[in-house]
Amino acid sequence: xxxxxxxxxxxxxxxxxxxxxxxxxxxxxxxxxxxxxxxxxxxxxxxxxxxxxxxxxxxxxxxxxxxxxxxxxxxxxxxxxxxxxxxxxxxxxxxxxxxxxxxxxxxxxxxxxxxxxxxxxxxxxxxxxxxxxxxxxxxxxxxxxxxxxxxxxxxxxxxxxxxxxxxxxxxxxxxxxxxxxxxxxxxxxxxxxxxxxxxxxxxxxxxxxxxxxxxxxxxxxxxxxxxxxxxxxxxxxxxxxxxxxxxxxxxxxxxxxxxxxxxxxxxxxxxxxxxx
Numbered sequence: 001x002x003x004x005x006x007x008x009x010x011x012x013x014x015x016x017x018x019x020x021x022x023x024x025x026x027x028x029x030x031x032x033x034x035x036x037x038x039x040x041x042x043x044x045x046x047x048x049x050x051x052x053x054x055x056x057x058x059x060x061x062x063x064x065x066x067x068x069x070x071x072x073x074x075x076x077x078x079x080x081x082x083x084x085x086x087x088x089x090x091x092x093x094x095x096x097x098x099x100x101x102x103x104x105x106x107x108x109x110x111x112x113x114x115x116x117x118x119x120x121x122x123x124x125x126x127x128x129x130x131x132x133x134x135x136x137x138x139x140x141x142x143x144x145x146x147x148x149x150x151x152x153x154x155x156x157x158x159x160x161x162x163x164x165x166x167x168x169x170x171x172x173x174x175x176x177x178x179x180x181x182x183x184x185x186x187x188x189x190x191x192x193x194x195x196x197x198x199x200x201x202x203x204x205x206x207x208x209x210x211x212x213x214x215x216x217x218x219x220x221x222x223x224x225x226x227x228x229x230x231x232x233x234x235x236x237x238x239x240x241x242x243x244x245x246x247x248x249x250x251x252x253x254x255x256x257x258x259x260x261x262x263x264x265x266x267x268x269x270x271x272x273x274x275x276x
Contacts (some may be wrong), residue, residue, distance in 0.1 A: 003146065009066045014057035016080040018102020019050045025270040026125060027225045028106055029116050029132045030153070040145075042136075044069045044109055045152040047145035062145075075104050080263075087257065087264045092246045099275060100267035105230060110193040111186050112153040113226025114208075117218045118178050134170045135159070135179075156186035178213025185211065197227040204229060224262040233261045242268040 011017045019039050023031040031041035031050075038051040046069050048061035059070050071077070080103075088097040115135075120128045133151075139158040140151035159167075160183040167176040185191035196207045201223060208219040216235070223232035233254035235243075243252050246268060257264040 003060075005063070006060050006146075007063045007065055009059045009070070011057035011059070011076075014052045014055060014102065016084070016102055017052075017057045017074070017104065019052055019057065021100055021102040021270060022074070022104050022106065023050075024274065025100070025103055025266050026273070027221075027266065028108060029120075029125070029129045030136075032129070040150075042143055042150050042152055043073055043106075043112075045141065045143060047143050047150050049146070073107050075107055078104075080104055083260050083263055084267075087260065087267065090257070090264070093264060093267060096242075096246070096267040096271035100270045103263070103266050103270060105263060105266065106225060107228060108226050109153065110197060110222070110226040111156050114182060114186070114193065114211075114214075114218075114222045115153075115156075115159070115179060117221040117225075118182060118213055119172055119175055120221070121175060121213075121215075121218060131170050131172050135167075138162070138166075138170070156183045159183035160187040175213070181212050182214075193227070201229045201231050205232070224265070230262045231255075231259045233257075233265045238269055238272050239265065242272045245272070 019033075020037070023033070023039050023041070028041070030043065031039045033039045036051070038049055040047065040049050046061060046065050048059055048065060048070060050057070050059050052058070059066060059074075061070060084097050084101065088094050116128070116132055119131050119135075123131075132153075136151035136153055138154070139162060140154040143150040143152050159179065162180070164176050164180050167179055170176065172179065182191065186193060191211060196204045199207065204223060204227060205219050208214050208222055209216070214222075220232045220234035223229035224234060254261045254265070
């Protein structure tokens with residue numbers, strides 16, 4: 001398929017659609033930018049290119065891809081400008097909200113989010129991306145796009161079919177056993193992510209915490225980025241620093257941000273990692 005045959009969708013106002021903000025705020029690991037700031041990635045078995053220029057953002061994919069995948073994936077129907085203004089009422093977060101203008105919470109495939117954040121434990125983003133890409137190449141379906149070969153995130157069944165020794169080739173260390181066990185649980189239905197998604201956030205988190213290798217941070221990331229629980233609030237080292245910087249030492253309750261606490265978390269996280 002030639003470039004001319006691809007579907008190119010324009011997001012007219014990219015103030016609330018920033019490819020850099022979306023893809024470099026720690027929520028997804030399948031998107032990489034070239035020297036021109038054009039991101040290419042794969043989600044739900046489809047590939048796309050995403051970039052901004054002249055105050056507009058663009059999504060290029062195979063015909064029909066926008067309606068089939070990308071509109072929901074980028075949560076296009078939600079007014080992030082209004083949410084950002086609401087969160088900015090918390091005066092201490094004004095600078096983080098302004099800095100993070102354009103961030104959107106991706107609606108990722110639940111199994112991919114769970115597996116990716118298991119991999120993310122005690123890891124840095126470049127290494128997480130490397131392990132995830134190796135896993136996709138190892139057992140994901142091939143996806144051709146613009147003359148290049150990419151791979152979809154493998155199904156839980158495909159990962160479950162691999163031995164821990166085979167997963168060791170990813171150089172994921174102790175996480176290989178957790179990846180294997182989670183994949184087998186999702187594949188055989190003993191971990192039912194659709195059912196967990198239907199639960200209130202606190203109950204859903206308790207269910208995720210029953211999975212071996214899933215702690216507070218991994219559970220919260222899976223809730224926010226894979227199960228659409230926008231009130232989830234992951235806390236890692238960066239967020240601990242952010243909480244102290246914005247709110248000082250002492251007791252902190254993220255529930256002050258209400259049902260969009262996860263978006264507030266992304267503004268804080270992005271600001272702390274990228275402000276320099």
